[in-house]
Amino acid sequence: MGLTIEQACPQCGAPIDLDEADLLIECPFCNVKSYLFSNDHFRYILPHKAPQKEILYIPYLRFKGSVYFCHDLSIGHRIVDITHIGLDFKEFPVSLGLRPQAMKLKFVSPDIDGKFLRFTLKAGDILAKAGNIASLQNTGKLLHRAYIGERLSIIYLPVYLENDTIIDAILNRPVLKVSKPYDILKELINKKAIRQLSFLPTLCPQCGWNLEGERDSIVLTCNNCGSIWEAKDGKFKQVHAFCVSGPAEDAVYLPFWKNSVQIHGVNINSFADFIRITNQPRILGKEWDEVEMSFWSPAFKIRPKIFLNLSRQFTVSQKDFRHKEGLPDKGLYPATLPLSEAQQAMKLILASSAIQKKNVFPYLGSIRFSIKSSSLLYLPFKETAHEMFQQDMGISINKNALNFGRQL
Ligand SMILES: [Zn+2]
Numbered sequence: 001m002g003l004t005i006e007q008a009c010p011q012c013g014a015p016i017d018l019d020e021a022d023l024l025i026e027c028p029f030c031n032v033k034s035y036l037f038s039n040d041h042f043r044y045i046l047p048h049k050a051p052q053k054e055i056l057y058i059p060y061l062r063f064k065g066s067v068y069f070c071h072d073l074s075i076g077h078r079i080v081d082i083t084h085i086g087l088d089f090k091e092f093p094v095s096l097g098l099r100p101q102a103m104k105l106k107f108v109s110p111d112i113d114g115k116f117l118r119f120t121l122k123a124g125d126i127l128a129k130a131g132n133i134a135s136l137q138n139t140g141k142l143l144h145r146a147y148i149g150e151r152l153s154i155i156y157l158p159v160y161l162e163n164d165t166i167i168d169a170i171l172n173r174p175v176l177k178v179s180k181p182y183d184i185l186k187e188l189i190n191k192k193a194i195r196q197l198s199f200l201p202t203l204c205p206q207c208g209w210n211l212e213g214e215r216d217s218i219v220l221t222c223n224n225c226g227s228i229w230e231a232k233d234g235k236f237k238q239v240h241a242f243c244v245s246g247p248a249e250d251a252v253y254l255p256f257w258k259n260s261v262q263i264h265g266v267n268i269n270s271f272a273d274f275i276r277i278t279n280q281p282r283i284l285g286k287e288w289d290e291v292e293m294s295f296w297s298p299a300f301k302i303r304p305k306i307f308l309n310l311s312r313q314f315t316v317s318q319k320d321f322r323h324k325e326g327l328p329d330k331g332l333y334p335a336t337l338p339l340s341e342a343q344q345a346m347k348l349i350l351a352s353s354a355i356q357k358k359n360v361f362p363y364l365g366s367i368r369f370s371i372k373s374s375s376l377l378y379l380p381f382k383e384t385a386h387e388m389f390q391q392d393m394g395i396s397i398n399k400n401a402l403n404f405g406r407q408l
């Protein structure tokens with residue numbers, strides 16, 4: 001189950017309930033749309049019930065997403081959904097349990113009184129532990145680990161102090177008795193201002209028209225000038241988008257990221273090299289020496305196993321779709337996986353494409369990519385009762401799997 005966040009409409013102040021996955025919010029009262037943006041991650045508080053007290057906020061890491069790991073000569077993955085305290089404070093509850101799901105959260109905002117404690121643990125260590133893959137690391141054979149399509153946020157638990165007791169400010173119940181708790185906690189108080197969320201107006205930077213998208217879309221589209229935009233560094237940046245025309249009127253267009261790269265650390269300078277090194281059972285095309293290497297991956301969230309399969313099938317086939325610049329008129333499936341995540345997945349796609357694993361796995365630690373160009377491609381799928389079918393590739397995706405992906 002996801003989280004619910006209560007947020008006041010930035011335009012009229014009316015309360016809006018948001019799902020954790022929501023980025024595009026539309027106020028049901030004034031109909032104004034805004035797009036949520038944070039430079040790093042979203043920060044929430046659990047609202048307290050101790051109005052007269054001086055509140056201290058204890059940080060918890062919230063992670064929901066897919067963890068992938070390459071070890072020995074295989075790739076594993078796991079879906080992880082946790083909260084974990086961000087302080088080295090063993091006496092405190094290590095997780096928030098079901099509490100964030102049981103109440104409405106709020107975004108950290110300037111009108112929240114209280115002091116926020118610093119996050120002192122390393123997120124990577126928490127996640128390694130949570131993915132239960134620390135034991136693999138200890139054998140020294142963990143070659144690569146990646147988090148793809150994750151939601152990473154911080155949830156603050158409110159407490160206050162009474163004599164020698166730390167009290168949970170939601171339940172007004174003691175959590176812990178220690179001598180001089182303030183002396184312990186004051187060292188951890190964050191003196192810097194906590195980063196705030198921004199609300200971007202959803203207007204096309206190119207033509208001023210309203211941008212469109214679904215609630216969880218990571219790109220927004222302009223139906224007036226046909227451009228497409230991703231929020232980055234507090235503003236909308238244009239995404240290079242193409243579409244492949246569908247055979248049918250009612251095609252659904254699923255988005256895929258394509259990253260053309262230069263690879264360092266393994267001898268792949270072209271698509272032909274990739275086919276040779278990964279040892280694909282394909283007859284080498286003469287012209288492939290001239291084709292630059294590109295990695296494809298879904299631009300939507302989906303179970304790890306299907307994500308890797310699709311990425312591998314598209315990358316290995318490197319199909320030269322007949323595409324045109326711009327967007328299809330209708331039937332767009334929302335992109336929910338950011339470009340940066342697709343780029344982080346490239347090493348996994350390379351590893352999972354390798355039939356001759358020994359040619360690739362030992363080099364995973366030192367392989368690096370330079371991105372030459374990135375684009376978003378919308379490919380036509382034919383929708384049937386249970387599946388989406390891509391004719392050129394002969395690939396189908398189960399509709400339940402797509403729906404499940406939107407909950408990830
Ligand atoms: Zn409003």
Ligand SMILES: [Zn+2]
Binds near residue numbers: 206208222227
């Ligand atoms: Zn426009």
